[in-house]
Every structure is written in structure tokens, then in C-alpha cells.
Amino acid sequence: MEKHDNFQNNFSLKGFTSILIGAYFFIAGYLIKTILDGFLIDDNPFGMLSAEIIEVFIIVIAFLFFLFSSLALFFSGKRNAKKLQHLLWNGKTKAAFQKYILGIIIIFISMIILMNQGFIDSLTPTFLIIYGALLFVLKSKERKNLLILSGLSVLLAMMCILIPTYWSSSISILGIAHITYGVVVKN
Numbered sequence: 001m002e003k004h005d006n007f008q009n010n011f012s013l014k015g016f017t018s019i020l021i022g023a024y025f026f027i028a029g030y031l032i033k034t035i036l037d038g039f040l041i042d043d044n045p046f047g048m049l050s051a052e053i054i055e056v057f058i059i060v061i062a063f064l065f066f067l068f069s070s071l072a073l074f075f076s077g078k079r080n081a082k083k084l085q086h087l088l089w090n091g092k093t094k095a096a097f098q099k100y101i102l103g104i105i106i107i108f109i110s111m112i113i114l115m116n117q118g119f120i121d122s123l124t125p126t127f128l129i130i131y132g133a134l135l136f137v138l139k140s141k142e143r144k145n146l147l148i149l150s151g152l153s154v155l156l157a158m159m160c161i162l163i164p165t166y167w168s169s170s171i172s173i174l175g176i177a178h179i180t181y182g183v184v185v186k187n
Contacts, residue, residue, distance in 0.1 A: 022178030
């Protein structure tokens with residue numbers, strides 16, 4: 001395999017990968033909303049659980065979302081690198097991977113801090129702002145259209161700040177945007 005130092009070919013949010021991540025957004029948002037709605041109803045099984053257990057469920061769902069999204073990025077990058085006969089891990093991909101892991105850690109730490117401090121209405125806007133910043137940081141010169149997803153994420157965060165109950169719709173809209181981006185920007 002030849003040495004290839006182009007990040008956009010190895011790990012990118014285009015095609016099927018973006019569609020999968022959009023679907024993961026839908027699934028995670030739906031599961032979290034279902035759990036929270038069930039928690040408010042006494043005859044629902046989730047209504048019998050304590051708030052701490054519900055928090056653990058939500059953290060596990062968020063972790064699984066990031067795990068599956070990361071695996072989608074990794075396997076599509078591996079497939080692209082093999083198809084183009086390039087090295088998967090090179091200088092740019094290692095640097096981007098470090099930024100990605102740092103972004104995920106920042107997201108989880110900030111979510112846990114906000115949850116422990118009782119700022120539940122700030123969870124989704126904070127996530128969307130950090131996610132938009134992560135997309136902005138990971139964009140390449142050739143992938144300027146990632147700025148659209150990044151800007152949309154920040155715009156949806158502003159909507160969630162103004163209307164706190166808009167969080168579920170914001171996650172769904174971001175999922176639709178990822179799916180649309182995957183359909184429009186093909187491999």
C-alpha cells in the first residue's frame with residue numbers, strides 16, 4: 001500500500017456513512033424521547049424506574065450512538081482506503097482521530113456536568129453546539145459543505161435555547177440533514 005496523506009478519502013461524512021449516522025440520530029432521539037415520555041406516566045414500565053436509572057439509560061443510548069457512528073466512519077474509511085490502496089492511518093487521519101475523540105470526551109463530560117448541575121434544558125443545545133464545532137474542526141478544504149451541517153447544528157441549538165421542548169425535533173432535523181447530506185454528497 002502506498003502512503004497517502006489525504007484525510008477526506010479515508011474518513012468522511014459522505015454517502016452511506018452519513019445516512020447511517022442520520023439514522024442513528026433518529027433512533028437515539030426516538031429512544032430517549034420514549035424513555036422520558038414513559039417516565040412521566042405511572043402505568044408505563046419506565047414510570048416505575050428512578051431518575052438515576054433513567055439517566056443511565058440515556059447515557060448508554062448516547063454512548064451507543066457515538067460507538068455506532070464511530071464504527072460507521074471507521075469501516076467506511078477502511079473500505080475506501082482498501083479500494084484506493086492507501087494506508088488507513090496516516091498523519092492527517094491520526095490528527096483527526098485525536099480531535100474526534102477529544103470532541104466526544106468534551107461532549108460527554110459537558111453533558112454529565114450539566115445533568116448533575118440540573119441544567120437539563122441545556123443538554124441538547126450544548127450537544128448541538130459542540131457537535132457543530134466538531135464538524136467545523138474536522139472539515140477539510142475540499143469538504144466545505146460540512147459547514148452547512150455545522151451551521152444547522154448551531155441554528156438548531158439556538159432554537160432549543162429559545163424553545164426547550166424543541167430538543168426532540170432538533171435531533172430529528174439533524175438526522176434528516178445527515179441523511180440528505182449522504183444522499184446528495186456521494187462517494
